[in-house]
Amino acid sequence: MSLRITLDFSEKDLERFRDMARKAMDTTRDQEPKQIIAGARKLIEEASGRGKSSEFVRGRLDMLRMLIDMLEDEGWGMQEVGRQRVLAALAYFNDPHDLIPDNIPGLGFLDDAIMIELMTRELKPEIEAYQDFVKYRDAEAQRRGMKPEELNRSDFLKSREQALLSRMRRRRRRVRGGGGGGKSPISLF
Structure with a gap:
């Protein structure tokens, strides 16, 4: 009981x-x-x-x-x-x-x-960031065949930055491909 x-x-x-x-x-x-x-x-x-x-x-x-x-x-x-x-x-x-x-x-x-x-x-923000780091470190170490201790916060931040840049590029392609074709009238690029 x-x-x-x-x-x-x-x-x-x-x-x-x-x-x-x-x-x-x-x-x-x-x-x-x-x-x-x-x-x-x-x-x-x-x-x-x-x-x-x-x-x-x-x-x-x-x-x-x-x-x-x-x-x-x-x-x-x-x-x-x-x-x-x-x-x-x-x-x-x-x-x-x-x-x-x-x-x-x-x-x-x-x-x-x-x-x-x-x-x-x-301390929830600090705890969640640390938990994300530990998950990344364990998965990345296994993927690379290395010890988790060999990876650090800067590796994690680089990985997060790369994921963010990839997401921005995907969104940009989706916007370009989805409406009207061609460049935006205000595009500088």
Whole structure:
């Protein structure tokens, strides 16, 4: 038997989570990125090691792993602005003052999972770009018979640029071939 519980957070509730995140960022401001990442890894270990985490919590821990991967993936080469946003989000997991203490069975990691959910919504553009990159890198590495680590962000961006230029050329041919034949009256080419 499963039980579905839906939580609706008001703007006031969400502001409380934002406030907790801001406080965590302030307390960890002087920490090195490695320390911040280590704190997030520790949460993953603790929540995973108990083996009794809910599916909701486990799913959010996977997202937390992906945020760490984004930071550490040299091929992705995350830009400094995005890097700072992810590190600021991970700072929450270095603050020992949780809303719900982690040692409470069944509930201890719920606030952490909710915070991860809020973070991933906030970081959605960065996450989607990284996921696109990982898919490209895996497929391209397999196509070329190389290791994925041999491909990087610049390869990905060149590929995206080539796809965009191809699409523009196809559209241009379609427009030229579809109506009236010949050049446009305002065409310079």
